[in-house]
Amino acid sequence: MSHSSPTPTGATERVRISCPGCGRSDHVDWPTGQADLLYRCFNCHKEHTLHRRGSGH
């Protein structure tokens, strides 16, 4: 950790989620600093808005 550059635009985190629709576990590239993410499940073919855990509440 020698560099002190700010978070680059377009940076993402690998986040493990479970589909609200079918419960399937998946990993998504979640943009750093973004609270919500639109997730399309390839299993149940539905779109869900996911909310990042541990942010605020």
Ligand SMILES: [Zn+2]
């Ligand atoms: Zn699903």
